[in-house]
Amino acid sequence: MAKRVSIKDIANKVGVSTALVSYVLNGLEKEKRIGPExxxxxxxxxxxxxYQPNQIARSLRKGSTSTIGLIVADISNPFFGQLARVVENEAAQFGYAVVFGSSDENAANSAILIKTLVNRQVDGLILAPPEGSAxxxxxxxxxxxxxxxxxxxxPDISTNRVVLDxxxxxxxxVKCFVANGYRxxxxxxxxxxxxxxRERIRGYQEGMKDNGLSDFIVVKEVRYNQIKEDMEAIMTGLLNERGMDAVLFATNALSIxxxxxxxxxxxxxxxxLAVIGFDGHEVFDFFQPPLSYIQQPLEEMGKExxxxxIDQIRGSQKTVxxxxRHQLITRKSCG
Amino acid sequence: MAKRVSIKDIANKVGVSTALVSYVLNGLEKEKRIGPExxxxxxxxxxxxxYQPNQIARSLRKGSTSTIGLIVADISNPFFGQLARVVENEAAQFGYAVVFGSSDENAANSAILIKTLVNRQVDGLILAPPEGSAxxxxxxxxxxxxxxxxxxxxPDISTNRVVLDxxxxxxxxVKCFVANGYRxxxxxxxxxxxxxxRERIRGYQEGMKDNGLSDFIVVKEVRYNQIKEDMEAIMTGLLNERGMDAVLFATNALSIxxxxxxxxxxxxxxxxLAVIGFDGHEVFDFFQPPLSYIQQPLEEMGKExxxxxIDQIRGSQKTVxxxxRHQLITRKSCG
DNA sequence: AAGTTAGAATTAAACGTTTAAGCAGTGCTT
DNA sequence: AAGCACTGCTTAAACGTTTAATTCTAACTT
Incomplete structure (x- = not known):
């Protein structure tokens, strides 16, 4: 690796001190009254x-790296991939770069990632905390x-957060299902x-109750790291019994x-069988017939x-x- | 931000110099003959x-950051998202973190990203270069x-690279199409x-020629940033003419x-109409009937x-x- | 007794910036 | 002639590590 040009090399070449070079590079020539020549x-x-500035040296001296960390469950999950993209763009607007990590919904992984990123002195973190990460x-x-x-x-800790309703x-x-005759x-x-x-489950349960369907409430739970097996077992059970006429999936991955x-x-x-999915991706449209889904405002969530x-980084004391608001995209699978 | 604990604080507390602390933290206690107490x-x-080490200070002193940069066309594209995930995991194995950026197939964006990452002193880069980035x-x-x-x-520059055949x-x-009666x-x-x-196009063309179908060669090209409009126009044209019985898409996004x-x-x-897609995602299976696709060995590509x-970072002089090898996954849409 | 060796620690420079503080020199005021 | 204000620059410390060089002491050789 060819030795990089530093501020010192510039100073030597021009015959001034490094301070002047730094001032000029930071646009302080007026303020610091530096001669025009x-x-x-x-x-x-x-x-x-x-010359290319060395951000590392800069970071060390200034105590900030202009980097933010992003920890999601899995960057290859389109939901988080899209979020990452929005975060990347928005962060770039403010001069920040993004380091990312996937926790796989695992608290131990998350802890390691947090430690790694904090040690790298990220100025702040955006994270989707897994269970047990309190x-x-x-x-x-x-x-x-x-x-x-x-x-x-x-719920027990009041922190800044950006979430869906x-x-x-x-x-x-549920309301949509009911309106279309499903029970x-x-x-x-x-x-x-x-x-x-829990909120998604509660929303479903209350929806059922408010529509007089308390007797039909069925909530099946799938383990994150055994999604295939559990889903297989649950669905074959459900489908064989023929006791249901509609199914609602609570996440992207579950839907697929x-x-x-x-x-x-x-x-x-x-x-x-009517179906509504979650975090709809455009590919949901390919299911025959196209799938209805709950859409999250990813663009806005990421930007926000x-x-x-960045507000926090800049010292805001507020907790927000x-x-x-979600959007229910109805296709032929319901409605 | 509470002032972080530094090596100096440890040294003070124990009553030794910072050098000793550094040695111990780096496991050099034997080599440097440090007293057991x-x-x-x-x-x-x-x-x-x-105590949490400050990676920035460490990086500055050592001249390496244990960070690699990843520049893809779009992290929200599942192909690159999955690649990113593999890269993340593999990099972590070697103690590297990953900073990413999306170029949107745009050379100017790519240039900015490269500069940003290089200034942040990444130890190396993995990149999917857009057009005009020579x-x-x-x-x-x-x-x-x-x-x-x-x-x-x-093609004009010999660099390390990991690509598909x-x-x-x-x-x-093409061969698969032909074997199933499509012309x-x-x-x-x-x-x-x-x-x-160009290689994908050439493969198609040669395939057609070798099967005596030179007369049926039709290559349509879509602009990356006008994919919707172009695709719309092209496909309606093609479908109306009814002159084709099979279509091959050259990327993931094009397929969708x-x-x-x-x-x-x-x-x-x-x-x-028979269809074969590229960079198949599991969701391709949802198309009715399921879509055949060319699958890239993402896991291996990322790892490799x-x-x-890392070989390069460690000083290897080889260019590799x-x-x-791709894999053709045939579903009912062809075969 | 002088010299060597080994063990255990310290010192201080270095990485590339930023930035507070200081210092000349000039010209102006009184 | 002394004081002041300005202009334009330099000095040097600091950020938190790593690491080569050095120092000190005690023990061991001859």
Whole structure:
């Protein structure tokens, strides 16, 4: 690796001190009353030597890295991939770069990632906390490290967060089913104590109750790391019994996994079974007939997370709780 | 932000110099002949104060950051999302973190990203170079910055690279079509001079020729940033003419976009039109009937990229060109 | 007794920036 | 002639590590 050009090389070439070079590079030539010829010479030398600032040195001195960390469950999951993209763009607007990590919904992984990123002195974190990560979140608070929770949050700790109106989302999905004549509606969710999941479940349950369907409430829970097996078992059970006429999936991955099972059976959608998915991706449109889904305002969620985080980084003392409105996209599978 | 604990705090607490603390933290207690009681005391103090090393300071001093940069076209594209995930995991194995950026197939964006990441002193880069990025790549070479190209490469410059056997991929897709009785096979590709695309086109063309179908060669090219409009126009044209009985898409995004158009028309797949996609995602299975696709060995590509890059970072002088074998996954849409 | 060796620690420079503080020199005021 | 204000620059410390060089003491050789 060819030795990089430093501020010192510029200073030597022009015959001034490094301080002047630094001032000029930071646009302080007026404020620091630097002679115009010197300014010009410095700019020339910078061009000529193709000087590139060393962000690491800068970070060390300034105590901030202009980097934010993003910890999601899985970057290869389109939901988080899209979120990452929005975060990347928005962060770039503010001059921040993004380091990411996937926790796989595992608290131990999350702890390692947080430690790694904090040691790398990220200025702040955007994270989707997995189950059992309360200690880590408290640690961040104690250390005064700015962060924003996204997608889920911890009910016992008041932190900055940007989440969906999960309760309303499933509530309105149930309503949609009911409006279209479905009654025996099943919810397939993740087995999790995380609030977003509990809220989705609660929204479903209340929706059923409010529509006089308490007797038909069925909530099936799938384990995150055994999604295939669990889904297989649950769906074949459900489909064989023929006791349900509609199914609501509580996440993106669950929707896709569930659809596999449905397709394997010969059940007709929506004649025999109505389906609503979550975090719809455009590919949901390919299911025959196209799938209805609850859509999250990813663009806004991502942008808002970054903005809130940067506010925190800049010293804001407020704690903000943002709840975004879902949108129910109805296709032929329901409605 | 509560002032962080530094090596100096440990040194003060124990009553030794910072050098000793550093040695102990780096496991050099034997080599540097440090007294056993001191070692113990240092370890205790580290625990007690919950010391976390400052990677930035470390990086500055050591001249390496244990960070790699990943520049893809779009992290929200499942192909790159999955690749990113593999890269993340593999990099973590070697103690590297990953900073990412999306170029949107735009050379100017790519240039900015490269500059940003290089200024942040990443130890190396994995990148999918967009069209017109030759200068940037040469710059990296001149600077001696380790990097690996992935997915595509520049034919005029010999660099480390990990790519698919693009030529064979489309060639064998054509073969599959032909074996199943299709003749009027159209290729829909990106309008691009990038080698991977040219190779995919060439594979198709040669495949057609070798099967005596020279007269039926039709290659349509779609612009990356106008994919919807172009695809719309092309597909309606193709479908109206009814001059084709099979279509091959040259990327993931093209496949999805093309399928939209196909579904809008009332054309039956595979009776009236056979389809093969690229970079198949599991969701391709949902198309009715399931779509055949060319599958890239993403897991291996990602891992290999990281390994090659780390080899370079460690000083390897070899330049490696790795071509991975595709796999043709045939579903009912062809075969 | 002088010299060597080994063990255990310290010192201080270095990485590339930023930035507070200081210092000349000039010209102006009184 | 002394004081002041301005202009334009330099000095040097600091950020938190790593690490080569050095120092000190005690024990061991001859």
């Amino acid at each position: 010197v300014v010009k010479k410095i700019h020339e030398a910078v061009k000529e030597l193709n 200690e880590q979140i408290k640690y961040l608070m104690n250390q005064g490290i700015p962060f924003v929770l996204v997608d889920r949050y911890l 999960n309760y309303n989302a499933t509530y309105s999905a 025996r509606i099943t919810l397939v969710a993740y087995k999790s104590t995380l609030v977003h999941m 996994s569930g659809l596999y099972a449905i397709r394997k059976s010969e059940v007709k959608v929506p004649e025999e 997370s970054v903005r809130v985080l 709780h943002i709840e975004m | 001191v070692v113990k005391k240092i370890h205790e103090a580290v625990k007690e104060l919950n 200068e940037q790549i040469k710059y990296l070479m001149n600077q001696g910055i380790p990097f690996v190209l992935v997915d595509r490469y520049l 693009n030529y064979n991929a489309t060639y064998s897709a 009027r096979i159209t290729l829909v590709a990106y309008k691009s001079t990038l080698v991977h695309m 976009s093309g399928l939209y158009a196909i579904r809008k028309s009332e054309v039956k797949v595979p009776e009236e 990229s990281v390994r090659v890059l 060109h790795i071509e991975m």
